[in-house]
Amino acid sequence: MKNKKLIAIIAILTVLTLSLSYINMKSVNKASDEEGMISFVSGEDSARLSFDEITGLDSKEFKAVEDTSSSGPASRKFKGVLLKDALNKISISDETIKSSSKIIVKGLDGYVIALSPNEVLADNSVYLAYEKNGKPLGNMKNGGSGPFQLIAVSDSFSQRWCKYVVEVTLE
Ligand SMILES: Nc1nc2c(c(=O)[nH]1)N[C@H]1C(S)=C(S)[C@@H](COP(=O)(O)O)O[C@H]1N2
Ligand SMILES: [Mo]
Numbered sequence: 001m002k003n004k005k006l007i008a009i010i011a012i013l014t015v016l017t018l019s020l021s022y023i024n025m026k027s028v029n030k031a032s033d034e035e036g037m038i039s040f041v042s043g044e045d046s047a048r049l050s051f052d053e054i055t056g057l058d059s060k061e062f063k064a065v066e067d068t069s070s071s072g073p074a075s076r077k078f079k080g081v082l083l084k085d086a087l088n089k090i091s092i093s094d095e096t097i098k099s100s101s102k103i104i105v106k107g108l109d110g111y112v113i114a115l116s117p118n119e120v121l122a123d124n125s126v127y128l129a130y131e132k133n134g135k136p137l138g139n140m141k142n143g144g145s146g147p148f149q150l151i152a153v154s155d156s157f158s159q160r161w162c163k164y165v166v167e168v169t170l171e
Helices: 002-031 051-055 083-089 094-098 117-121
Strands: 038-042 045-049 060-066 074-082 103-107 112-115 126-132 149-152 165-170
Touching: 038 083, 051 126, 060 126, 074 083, 083 094, 083 117, 083 126, 083 165, 094 117, 112 117, 112 149
Parallel strands: 038 165
Antiparallel strands: 038 045, 060 074, 074 126, 103 112, 103 165, 126 149
């Protein structure tokens, strides 16, 4: 009799632990997903855009020199949207961008880079890229650099080409 009770309690605890860790896993995935969701933060306001919402903006093809640890500098063809257009989409105006001191971009691995308002507002300067040479960028899990990689076209060593972008903050 005592034994049965003990077994029942262990069974209940096991089920509870498993379901709680499942719920936890789901919320972690949501917060930092590999699906291209990006959070935009400006002061008290924040908004999120999905991969489809971002790639549905006015897309541009551009060339930039990529320099990684596994390949030397090489000119590549990218497709993406201007970071500015994504910000405008969620009602962050050019004036708001201009009046911020810097724009911080964060990757899923914690890598952080900073941009100036002038760079973000320029015409062919800062992109959220999602294709390289006609192919999706992939993600951190499968060895890619996306779904979105921030590209600062002027960076000749790719040091601010933030991979796996998850958050953009105006400061
Ligand atoms: N998220 C993220 N983006 C990043 C980095 C990084 O460590 N994490 N490294 C930067 C640097 S220093 C370079 S040169 C390029 C290419 O880095 P890789 O050779 O590690 O791909 O990505 C840049 N973007
Ligand atoms: Mo680098």
